[in-house]
Amino acid sequence: MSELLDNTEAATKAVVDWLTKKQKSKTKFYIKDFYKIFPDDKPRAIKKVINKMVETGELEFWSSGSTTMYGLKGAGKQHSTEGEE
Amino acid sequence: MAKHETPMLDELESGPWPSFVSDLKAQAEKRAKNEEGIEFQIPVDVCDDLLGVLELSFKHGRTHWKHGGIVGVFGYGGGVIGRYCDSPDKFPGVEAFHTMRVNHPAGKYYTTEYLRQLCDLWDFRGSGITNMHGSTGDIILLGTTTPQLEEIFWTLTHDMNQDLGGSGSNLRTPSDCLGETRCEYSCYDTSALVYFLTNEYQDELHRPAFPYKFKFKLDGCPNGCVASIARSDMSFIGTWRDDIKIDQDAVNKYVENDPAYPANAGAYKGSRDWGPFDIEKEVTGLCPTKCMKFENKKLFIDNANCTRCMHCINVMPRALRIGDDRGLSILVGAKAPILDGAQMGSLLAPFVEVNPDNDYEEITEIIENVWDWWMEEGKNRERLGELIMRQGFQKLLEVTGIDPMPQHVQYPRTNPYIFWKEDEVEGGWERDVEEYRKHHQR
Numbered sequence: 001m002s003e004l005l006d007n008t009e010a011a012t013k014a015v016v017d018w019l020t021k022k023q024k025s026k027t028k029f030y031i032k033d034f035y036k037i038f039p040d041d042k043p044r045a046i047k048k049v050i051n052k053m054v055e056t057g058e059l060e061f062w063s064s065g066s067t068t069m070y071g072l073k074g075a076g077k078q079h080s081t082e083g084e085e
Numbered sequence: 086m087a088k089h090e091t092p093m094l095d096e097l098e099s100g101p102w103p104s105f106v107s108d109l110k111a112q113a114e115k116r117a118k119n120e121e122g123i124e125f126q127i128p129v130d131v132c133d134d135l136l137g138v139l140e141l142s143f144k145h146g147r148t149h150w151k152h153g154g155i156v157g158v159f160g161y162g163g164g165v166i167g168r169y170c171d172s173p174d175k176f177p178g179v180e181a182f183h184t185m186r187v188n189h190p191a192g193k194y195y196t197t198e199y200l201r202q203l204c205d206l207w208d209f210r211g212s213g214i215t216n217m218h219g220s221t222g223d224i225i226l227l228g229t230t231t232p233q234l235e236e237i238f239w240t241l242t243h244d245m246n247q248d249l250g251g252s253g254s255n256l257r258t259p260s261d262c263l264g265e266t267r268c269e270y271s272c273y274d275t276s277a278l279v280y281f282l283t284n285e286y287q288d289e290l291h292r293p294a295f296p297y298k299f300k301f302k303l304d305g306c307p308n309g310c311v312a313s314i315a316r317s318d319m320s321f322i323g324t325w326r327d328d329i330k331i332d333q334d335a336v337n338k339y340v341e342n343d344p345a346y347p348a349n350a351g352a353y354k355g356s357r358d359w360g361p362f363d364i365e366k367e368v369t370g371l372c373p374t375k376c377m378k379f380e381n382k383k384l385f386i387d388n389a390n391c392t393r394c395m396h397c398i399n400v401m402p403r404a405l406r407i408g409d410d411r412g413l414s415i416l417v418g419a420k421a422p423i424l425d426g427a428q429m430g431s432l433l434a435p436f437v438e439v440n441p442d443n444d445y446e447e448i449t450e451i452i453e454n455v456w457d458w459w460m461e462e463g464k465n466r467e468r469l470g471e472l473i474m475r476q477g478f479q480k481l482l483e484v485t486g487i488d489p490m491p492q493h494v495q496y497p498r499t500n501p502y503i504f505w506k507e508d509e510v511e512g513g514w515e516r517d518v519e520e521y522r523k524h525h526q527r
Contacts, residue, residue: 068254
């Protein structure tokens with residue numbers, strides 16, 4: 001595991017910063033998109049950290065039923081406004 | 086009196102077959118009367134509005150559902166699928182109509198007490214409409230509102246010892262046949278393996294980690310009662326590698342048409358007169374590899390050429406038995422036809438030991454190697470079968486460390502080039518040029 005991923009605080013910050021930067025164009029991401037933030041780590045280690053962030057409330061899931069995506073909590077369209085600006 | 090006029094849906098009741106419309110109407114009426122005095126936690130007219138929105142969709146020729154969403158239970162990335170109606174002013178009862186997937190037990194064994202508890206819970210906190218079972222196998226609870234989700238989850242887990250199933254980019258709830266609990270053909274204990282896999286891979290079941298869905302299905306024998314070969318990304322099919330056991334006396338009882346030895350264990354008896362049993366016509370002549378013969382009152386099977394099609398065993402179950410050296414075959418890559426058409430599973434491991442004493446080590450090793458490759462290389466929303474098509478079956482063999490064998494070959498290769506890797510060539514890429522020049526001029 002890389003030093004960045006091993007350090008929960010730094011890893012969380014890296015994910016939140018990356019998502020905040022992207023927020024203007026996109027708010028929901030596939031798990032694979034997070035691999036770019038941690039290029040030296042294995043997918044399984046990355047998903048553990050990302051899922052932990054859902055548990056601690058920084059991120060939230062969006063699921064279509066067949067695919068699941070991740071986003072910053074409260075960012076982008078919420079269910080009541082889906083399909084609208 | 087129905088809340089909404091549904092003339093088009095009513096047509097669906099006119100055929101000779103059972104109709105879901107009749108079922109929904111019955112449920113709507115039951116909720117309206119509420120003879121049991123249930124304190125409904127979601128709108129009482131949910132079923133009426135469900136019928137109404139469906140009628141409107143028929144009328145408009147387009148859906149009025151918004152599918153997907155943020156809803157879920159704490160810590161779980163699957164098991165709940167959000168659904169909202171886009172015309173809540175007309176159909177307030179289905180403004181939110183979420184689906185919950187409940188992890189079905191191995192072999193789908195229930196007690197009636199459990200089913201009553203489940204139905205009571207769903208009448209109380211949901212629409213009362215269920216789907217037993219969804220394609221993955223889960224118990225599907227259709228229609229509830231967001232505030233009810235955690236309440237339902239609490240009751241399921243605390244009072245019923247019951248977990249949610251998988252949905253989204255998760256491992257889906259593993260599903261199996263009845264296996265050794267009821268079936269003499271089963272080559273391994275499917276229920277035990279489903280139970281193990283469900284527990285071992287809890288994290289993968291509840292916390293999305295994959296590019297897309299991933300399904301395990303387990304068949305106890307090649308009869309494939311759960312059709313794992315067509316329905317799962319990784320299919321476990323029971324098999325054996327020694328000989329089919331033959332009781333020659335019993336074979337002759339079948340041939341003599343002894344009434345205690347009906348063909349197919351009597352499964353087709355009574356439907357029509359099939360005439361006397363004919364071993365040539367019904368068994369040996371139908372063997373797909375022609376590896377059987379019956380001569381001088383003796384049945385002979387050339388087991389090396391048997392493909393475990395199960396036909397002879399199914400027809401003469403008292404005479405023929407599966408072998409004793411049992412295990413399972415692993416096939417990978419089956420999927421439904423969203424991209425590239427439907428695919429059946431391809432054989433990856435012809436024989437794998439099923440050993441609960443070492444925590445099914447041989448099986449989990451293959452699973453985890455396949456997952457590591459797919460998680461690394463799979464594109465977003467790419468099924469394992471599509472990745473195998475894209476990168477090649479050879480690549481899959483490399484990542485799983487399985488040596489190629491004739492059973493992996495589907496057809497002769499069409500590409501005449503062989504791209505060797507350095508470790509496959511004696512001496513690698515290095516060579517002594519001077520030694521070479523002694524025999525070959527420039």
